[in-house]
Amino acid sequence: MQRTSPTNHIFVGKKPVMNYAMSALIQLTQAGEVTVKARGMSISRAVDVAEIVTKRLGNGAFKIKDIGINTEVVGEGAEQRNISSIEIVVGK
């Protein structure tokens, strides 16, 4: 489903939080909406990105529209485990 939608998704990993915040802000000014996604330990950083974009940058132009959490299964066989994920939609 996401493959046919516009690519306004930021997948947060282990880079410095400001890298993702700047990418998110660029997406927001271009597309008006961005979905910040993360899994596992990066979830905290995704929340930081959403908070920085809405509170510190963007002059109050953007806000949190929706937050969803989920469980994803990663790995196979004996390596298989559950990992939590988050999706934060930021828009006007």
Next chain:
Amino acid sequence: MQRTSPTNHIFVGKKPVMNYAMSALIQLTQAGEVTVKARGMSISRAVDVAEIVTKRLGNGAFKIKDIGINTEVVGEGAEQRNISSIEIVVGK
């Protein structure tokens, strides 16, 4: 404000995730609702707690009702910094 409300809050820190999941499940069976809260790096663990309680435990009786994120200021003077927080409301 929270001090006058019922004490159905779980503050997630650095203990094993199952400790918080069990506390949350006890609150849920007693009060029907629990708010799972965390700050900073513990945010990922709070999401784990909410996901475990709704998906793995509780036989599907409970679901995520609301998720909010915020920024809190901690410390004073030169030590002052912003920290992200999350509140996940789980209920029937």
